Amino acid sequence: MNNGFESKIVAFCCHYCAFAAADLAGVLRLKYPPDLRIIRLPCTGKLDTLFLLKAFEKGADGVLVAGCLEGSCHFISGNLRAKKRVLAVKNLLERLGIEKERLEFFNLSSAQGERFAQIAREMTERIAKLGPLRSSGRCPYDRG
């Protein structure tokens, strides 16, 4: 499945849905690829466009943002705002010569452990097809 490389995918997950769903996936002992690095946000509304660009800059091959189902955001509209930011960065990536498919926004609820595992598989497969973002692997600016 991994096309010869283990990709790095950063997953920005909302505390109230996707993060809980990831937890549930674990409790249910569901299998999904180990390529995901989860970062918990209090709400996807906290998502800053800079987080997305920095993730790619620091070596991620793919980034996903997962927020609550539309209409169910704990903070009313955080997920809708995050979605707009993700769309803007997708557009920017394309103009920078980077496949916009490397970034995706998902909606799910805290009860959807299986859906979380499926998203992880979906995204890992997608990134495997695209290959690493940098052929050399390491980001030339990443001195840390």
Added chain:
Amino acid sequence: MIVADQKPIEEILEILAPYKRVLFLGCQSCVAVCMAGGEKEVGLLAAAVRLARAKSGAPIEIAEGAAKRQCDDEFNEPFGPVIQQQEAVLSLACGVGVNKLAERFAIPILPALNTRFFGKVERQGIWKEVCAGCGDCILHLTGGICPIARCAKNLLNGPCGGVRADGTCEVKRDWPCAWVQIIQRLEELGQLERLLSTRMAAKDWSSDRHGGPRRRVREDMLLEA
């Protein structure tokens, strides 16, 4: 405030193409407030440009900074030592900041923004032009609403015959007619009579940009005798 837009990223990449070491210098005043060139935007633009350049196989080293007010030398001075080490500076200030840096430092100073107008925040994410810097203000006659900047035809005795029944402008469909707004406002202030009984005199445009580049001198503030 001065309202500006970031140039399209394609144009910025083209402007930066010849350089490998560049300082991205933002300005923490107007352009930070209008979300075009503050510290935040410096970070975003630098990350975007690094990504694009790394991807295209022509990496670039970017230093990041933001002056409190790029249109004054004293706020740019602390960046002097960093600037000395660069091949160029990409300024995210308005055109004034770019001009100012170019005057002071002997390396290429490149603009990242298109400076647009003097505007106000309508609501987050939307800015509107409200003053055109004509140099001879008439807001005391027009209820604080500027027809030079806000009427599509810069009319001094409006509204024109084209104003729509719903009060929007003939030329700009989603724009309220400045003169309808002026009349409503003067009515509220009880000053409409004053406007109706006078005809606005022909404007002397020599104080506007039409009179060529402008300069302001305050003799009493000059330090030399």
